[in-house]
Amino acid sequence: MLKQLNKPLIALALAGLALNAHAHRPWMVPSSTMVESKDAWVTVDAAISEGLFEIDHQPLRLDALVVTGPDGAKVTPANAITGRLRSVFDVKMEKPGTYKAAIVSQNVMASYKLNGEQKRFRGNEETFKKDLPADAQDVKVTRTASRLETFFSNAETSTEVFKPTGVGLELVPVTHPNDLRAGEKATWRFLIDGKPAANQAFSLVPGGVRYRGVLGEIRQNTDAKGEITFTVPAAGMYYVNSSWPAATPPVAGQPPAMPERRMTYAATVEVLPE
Template sequence: MLKKTAVVLSTLLLSNSLSAHTLWLLPSHYVLSKQDSWISVDASAANMTFVPDKGISLASLKLHLPDGKVQQVTSVHQGKRKSMADIQLAGDGTYKLEMANPLRFFTSYELNGERKRLMANKQERATQLPAGASKVETTQMRSRNFAYITVNSPTNTLVKLQGEGLEISSKVHPADVVAEEPLHLVFNLDGKPQAGVKGVLSYEGELYRNDAGRIEFETGADGAFSFTPATAGRYLIEASYSADSDSALADKVRESVTYTFEVALP
């Protein structure tokens, strides 16, 4: 069970399931004490937290090194229920595993009573929309799935805000999250705390619980969501933000993040 201490939100709901599959990355280890250690990573698109359902392509899986450099992960296998990767972490510091979709634009419209779509921004769509198209709307989209792994000494290069898209920040380093201690998270859009970010917090083992123990939240003006994990284990946060946009490229913006992390024993 999760013990909530402070949640800045407009609604708080318990939920047993989500309407769509969630893509998550699950490292075998989040904290290591030996250089050159290997970890395995499971990845799946699934309805239940950390219960694999559909294997996914790992072509975009990248490893961010503690110094900020990025390398492609090449030792991968895509299975029917889950995909897997093997990764060796050479030196000390905090690494970041990430699968991210680049910024993209999706235009939907109606033609002869049918809803259709094309990949184009507002400027590009003018030459691509068929005659008679109506109810035209362009959405700017971006998504990130990530997890941090620390070898020996935690470092901060990769956990600092980059100021682009939807990001999560905290005064507690990912390697230092402990059960029975409050965790305060801030959801930022383009480097600033963002109200209206909707998310779900869940944790491993829900297959064996009558109550999945999920918490749905929506951030207030400070962009914050706080909770106290009652038990150690592996947790999942999936969050998204959607709003109208007055940019030259899109009518709406939609950002999403999926973050897995470990809570250590007190």
């Protein structure tokens, strides 16, 4: 029997594909993005919610969580728990510089016919190759690569954690995410498999949607170098989102198109006051 991927991971793989006010988004929000203390800690909330940064749906599983320190070494999170509506973990920042918390997944979604019956699969590459029946017909496969991140710094910012892996959709900021200020221009660069993501759609949504009643989304596209320059009008926590390929309009009477590959990127950043 084909193994099934659990629902939280599927939600993480797909949530970045929708940019409307009612999408279920996965997110991680640190208690602070800049810490100056001899005993530097941050606490990070992690959830999947309908209301941005609200704890209203289900926790984000931490199985694939990786925390990277300023020197590129992995840092073991402390006090990790998963509750009914959110997960929480702490990070002790023993070294100065920027840390990154990331949840990365690469999955396979497929449909096929077996003995005339329609079947579906969601799982990883290894399981798919092992368990797909040899006599499966009309096989349609989509491979997804999703990346969810947030950043926090101790005493000073650094850039080691932004070194690209060359796999999937990635953010390599020109302006450091922990140096964002309201009213000031910032520049970011997006990459797809290590190469500039030209004309890549980018979305930035401020938290507090429930109190505004409007999404307040900033949307732009990258230039030929994969770069975006933007100005954030107000301070606060923001949700960064980008996905590839661009969604295609549905065709009446036909099932949704399944591209061979989908990539999503999402992150939480803080914009400080002027």
